[in-house]
Amino acid sequence: MSAAPSSTYRLQLGPGCTFADVSELAEYLDLLGAGAVYASPVLQAAPGSTHGYDVADATRVSESLGGEEQRRLLAERLRKLGMGLVVDVVPNHMGVAKAEANAWWWDVLTRGRESLYAKYFDIDWGRGPVLIPVLGDDSAEDDLRVEGDRLVYFEHVFPIAPGTGEGSARDVHARQHYRLVSWRRASAELTYRRFFDINELAAVRVEDPEVFEAAHAELLRWVAAGEVTGLRIDHPDGLTEPGEYMRRLRAAAPDAWLVVEKILAPEEELPPSWPVDGTTGYEALREVCGLFIDSKGEAAVTALAAEAGVPVSVHEVEHGCKRAAANVMLLAEVRRIARLLRVENAEAAVAELLAAFPVYRSYLPEGDGHLQVALDAARRARPELAESITAIGEQMRAEPESELTQRVQQTSAMVMAKGVEDTAGYRLTRFAALNEVGGAFDRFGVGVEEFHAKWSARQAGWPRTMTTLSTHDTKRSEDVRARLAVLSEIPEEFAAAVRRWSARRALPEPTLNLLAWQTLVGAWPIDEERLGGYLAKAAKEAKLRTTWVDADAEFDEQVQQWVRDVLADTELRADVERLLERVRVPGWSNSLGQKLFQLAGPGVPDVYQGTELWDYSLVDPDNRRPVDFDARRNLLRRLDAGWLPDLDELGSAKLLVTARTLRLRRDRPELFESYRAMRAEGVAARHAVAFARSNDLVAVSTRLPLGLNASGGWGDTRLPLFDGTWTDVITGRAVDSRAPLLADLLSPYPVALLVRESNA
Known part of the structure; x- marks a missing residue:
């Protein structure tokens, strides 16, 4: 079994955060209690990249981040501190915005199907030259020019195949293995698969063992050397055979902690055949945030939205947005699937089926139930296409490893992401706290019993999965959602x-x-x-x-x-x-409750950069702004000198909760080996949520703080504990009573983390 870190701290590497910068931060992160640094992609990205997800050369480390020497120095620094390094891996696509920066892509454009790398990319070679959608319009061929052995269009540079460079730029262009076309033709006509609808990210065929080896050799070299201890797999649903990819990666990195960026529906599970440690934790985000939303507010919130002209029929809007994604943004992918079929109205049938999936992707033969739901829903929506839709399903089941099946599954994930996450989430605005990656727009919060059931199941089934509250992809930060939850x-x-x-x-x-x-x-x-x-x-x-x-x-x-x-x-x-x-102070209460439960709960908690203090960031690029680590370092020193801060705008109380909880996880892992719901007793019991991670550790938080205050406070409400002497590690105060009053326990902070010292 791989060695999971006690926790991770996510850093967005780029021009403002290089390997050298992370080396300087390592001591602070260690002091904070982080078990590992969790870095965005570190392979050589396209020139000017600010995020690293557009890897242009998978065979070497990023020069702009510091190159090989600084990478090795960082690995050594973390090793000396006893910290791990988790690296973001992008197996699905490569950056091709600047063709000359990607040697594999450049060679494909130069030599076409004869290129050694022709099979590296998912290109539909049967449809002629590779279409490159960069022209302002198709008449812009007049702006092409030849410069030596290159064809140039403003800032874009492309190769000229040997022996084809004579004549006008138009003549030269006509002889190439590619065609430069209007960017408006991409969605409907593109001949290579993309990352969603981003033309500059070309899909890679890592299902081919040769391609896998070429794309992963450098990363796996670091893993073998013990310099990388974990891998986070970006967008596995885009892969042709995700399960096979995971098995191949696990065989190549048997001791690495392995998590996948898989977005699960509320009742969905990871395929059990995947040899991974879990997901990147969006399902935990939904559960933790939802716990602090008052379900009693749903009717009034929905009434306001309806009155204001905002749609409130979640299924109807989501389906319409998914159908639009299939018919417009991803039409090229739909047409490629339709060409594999011999049924009437193939294109329309494919689009309707893709729009009907209840999850991002089914995995056949696993996940057949999700396919059945999609088939039934598609036939109800378009009965005139029922025969063609049925035929698609029959063919997929008969040949689960066929190209048709693989492309339907790949594309359904793209349709879901573009239709729901990136469109419906901005239309169904009745309550923005729900509109998150992995969220369920139609579920107004998460009840206490559902929360405990989900977290108990996580401990039993996926104890080493990642959990998160904020990421580089979330639509708004955890503290924004915590404040909005008060509005409920x-x-x-x-x-x-x-x-x-x-x-x-x-x-x-x-x-x-x-x-x-x-x-x-x-x-x-x-x-x-x-x-x-x-x-x-x-x-x-x-x-x-x-x-x-x-x-x-x-x-x-x-x-x-x-x-x-x-x-x-x-x-x-x-x-x-x-x-x-x-709402400000109740929002702080919710923020601390969310943070404590995520950090103390089952799984491996990730802290997104800067969120150890209040962080009111919105969707990227807002959430990738520079973090003031000097301020956080200085505040942590004050906390360690005995300062107990007020609950105020500075956010030091959140830093206190974060550091004390992360350190306890790292230093006393035996306290975090089980999960059990705890129940408060008394007049305000519904406003307390608590769980035990062992007989010697209990986490408790205030829930629905405005309602608590309106009802008169905690009164006689108590939290029964196991016999023994307890200490709140957040404040350092002893808790003598076997059933302490919550009015005492949850003061000055609305949360407590209790450790029984008798067996320490």
């Missing part, structure tokens, strides 16, 4: 505020208007650049009034003017801040 306790008050604000200054599109007010509350204080950037992205992702492909400049300017007007309106700002006074 006062939905009528929030609805009245939205009506006042909208009457004064409303955005012209209802779903964006409701999202904007929630964002303003959740991320306050926020400046014009951040709020304007977020709403510009949200509007284009929703694809209602403007899109990335066909922007409405007038509407886009209206959105930005709204931001300027709202932030300059002193009376409106004062009204917003009055509501903030209601």
Whole structure:
């Protein structure tokens, strides 16, 4: 069995965070209690990359991050501290934005099907030259020019095959193994599979053993040397054979901790045949955040949305968005599948089936039930296509390893991601705290019993899976969601505020208007650049009034003017801040509860960079901003000198909870080997949630703090404990009573982490 870290700390490497920078941070992260550094991709990315997911050369480490020497120095530094290194792996695609930076892609464009790397990429060679969608329009061929052995279009450079460079640029272009075409043709006509609808990321065929070896040799060399202790696999659903890939990777790295970025539906499980330690934890995110949402607020929240013209039929919106993703954004992929079929209306049948999947992907023969659900739903939605849809299902089941089956499964994940995560999530804006990667927009929170059942099952089935609250892909940070959760306790008050604000200054599109007010509350204080950037992205992702492909400049300017007007309106700002006074402190309570439960609960908790203090970031690139580690380092020193901070804007209380819990996990792992629900007793018992990780460790948090205060506080409510002497490791205070009063236990902080010292 692989050695899982006690916890991880996620760092976004790039120009502002190199290997040398991480080496300097290592002492702080060790002091914080992190068991491993969890880094974004570190192989050589496309020139100018800020994130590393566009790997252009899988055979060497990134030069911009410091190259091989700095990588080795970082590995040695972490080893001396007893910390692991988890690296993000991108097996599904490579960056081809600058063709000359990717030697494999360059050779394919140069030599076509004769290239040694022709099989490395998922190219439909039967449809002629590789289409490269970079031209402003098809008439832009007039802007091509020949420079030596290269064909140039503005900043884009492409190879000229040997012996084909004579004549005009148009003549030379016509002789190549590729065709430069209008970028508008990509969605419907592209001849290579992409990462979702991103033309600059070309899919790689790692199911081929030769390609696997070439793409992983350098990473596996680091694993064999003990310099990398864990691998995080990006987007496994894009792979042709995810299970086979996992088995091959496990065989090559038997001792590595291995987790996959697999987004699971609420009742979905990882395929049991995958030899991995778990997921990257989005399902835990949904459960932890949902625990602090008041389900009693759903009716009023839904009523406000309906009144405001925001759609509330989750299934209807999600299905429509998935169907649009299949018919528009991913039409090239749908047509490639349809060409494998001999049925009437193949293209329409494929699109409808893809839009009907209840999960990102089924894995045949495992997951056949998900395929059946999709088949039934597709036939109900389009009865005139029922015969063709049935034929697709029959063929997939008869040949589970066929190209048809593989491409349907790959593409259903793309349709789900683009349709739900990247479109419906920006249209179903009745309550933004729900709209998260791995979220369930139709489930208004998570009840206490469901929470305990899920976490007990995680301990039993996947004790080494990663858990998370914030990532580089989340739509809003954990602290934004924690503050928004408070609104579920006062939905009528929030609805009245939205009506006042909208009457004064409303955005012209209802779903964006409701999202904007929630964002303003959740991320306050926020400046014009951040709020304007977020709403510009949200509007284009929703694809209602403007899109990335066909922007409405007038509407886009209206959105930005709204931001300027709202932030300059002193009376409106004062009204917003009055509501903030209601939710700020309860939001901090929710934040600490979320953090404690994630860090103390089953699995391997990940802390996203900077979130050990309050962090009110929104979707990327906002959540990739530089982190002030000097401030965090100085605060941690003060905490270690005995300072117990107030629960205030500084966020030191969150740093205290984070450090004390992470250190305990690392230093006393035997305390975290089981899971048991604990029950408070008394008048306010419903406002306390607690669990034991062993007979000697109990975590407890306040739930629904506004309701608690409105009902008069904790009163006589107690938490029965096992016999012995207990200490709250967060405050350092002794807890003498066998059933302490929660009024005493949950003060000055709304959380406690209790350790029984009698057996220490």
